[in-house]
Amino acid sequence: MQITHKINSFLYDIFPELAGGNIELIVQVLEKYYTYGPYKPKVSINDDFVTVEIDTTSILAQEAEYRNVISLCEKGKYSDAKLILTNLIAKNPTVSEYHRIMGQILSDEGEIEEAINCLIDALRWDSKNNYALIMMGNIFAREKDDVATALKYYDQSLIVNPNDNIAINNIGANLMSQNKIEEAKLYFNKALEINNEYPNTHFALGMIAEIENDLDSAFYCTMQAIKVNKSKDALYQNSVSQAFEIAKKIVTSDKGKKIFRAFRHKLEHEGWQSFCCLMHLKRLNELI
Numbered sequence: 001m002q003i004t005h006k007i008n009s010f011l012y013d014i015f016p017e018l019a020g021g022n023i024e025l026i027v028q029v030l031e032k033y034y035t036y037g038p039y040k041p042k043v044s045i046n047d048d049f050v051t052v053e054i055d056t057t058s059i060l061a062q063e064a065e066y067r068n069v070i071s072l073c074e075k076g077k078y079s080d081a082k083l084i085l086t087n088l089i090a091k092n093p094t095v096s097e098y099h100r101i102m103g104q105i106l107s108d109e110g111e112i113e114e115a116i117n118c119l120i121d122a123l124r125w126d127s128k129n130n131y132a133l134i135m136m137g138n139i140f141a142r143e144k145d146d147v148a149t150a151l152k153y154y155d156q157s158l159i160v161n162p163n164d165n166i167a168i169n170n171i172g173a174n175l176m177s178q179n180k181i182e183e184a185k186l187y188f189n190k191a192l193e194i195n196n197e198y199p200n201t202h203f204a205l206g207m208i209a210e211i212e213n214d215l216d217s218a219f220y221c222t223m224q225a226i227k228v229n230k231s232k233d234a235l236y237q238n239s240v241s242q243a244f245e246i247a248k249k250i251v252t253s254d255k256g257k258k259i260f261r262a263f264r265h266k267l268e269h270e271g272w273q274s275f276c277c278l279m280h281l282k283r284l285n286e287l288i
Helices: 009-014 023-033 055-075 078-091 094-110 112-125 130-142 149-161 163-175 181-194 201-212 215-230 232-253 253-288
Strands: 002-006 043-046 049-053
Touching: 002 009, 023 043, 023 049, 055 078, 055 094, 078 094, 094 112, 094 130, 112 130, 130 149, 130 163, 149 163, 149 181, 163 181, 163 201, 181 201, 201 215, 201 232, 215 232
Parallel strands: none
Antiparallel strands: 002 049, 043 049
């Protein structure tokens, strides 16, 4: 199937995001729009026309098998899924997602080196496959304890999709689980810059602040997680429990005791002043 558009004002009317863009933007937007599942079109520009070629034959022939692979993976039937994937890759090796899913299966099965090879194939066919980039980062962080290499793939995923705060948050969570606290904090802060209303990020930053013994920040971040969480889910309950635990630590700490003594002194002082004012008013009333 071939679709042709003339590059003129009408094209910008039906694709407003192209207005004022260059050739690279036109290709990028149309490729994204006409992508169907894992099947990406070929977009080319010749003179004043842009042509989109969609391999409908492959889509019709392989879509059912692809969906079957996804279903089998969700059920944990990796052996059956791999048989179908191997056949799909043989038929059409240009589909990045086929290699990416194979890499994920192999990673789950503990075949780390083979998983890396498949994910590299996925990125060779589509260097913007965000799932493959994040998976590569996860493997190098978790399985190889190679944070430097992991960060290369994570940072590339940010270039591909800089506004996906959930994906960025998940990168931070993975680094945090590997006790890479400083690296994790960078990604959580990036996620927060994109979306300040995502409770998971506030909660995670609260945990990091507590690890760093910055109890004031830990309490603040955890309270933010409670405030922005509208669903009252398990995370909400965990945030409430965490806030109480941090508050107890603050109260029993030297700083907490100092704050308590200062506040008590303030109340006592204000209470004495109030008492004196009342006595003056009483005497004034008697004179009148």
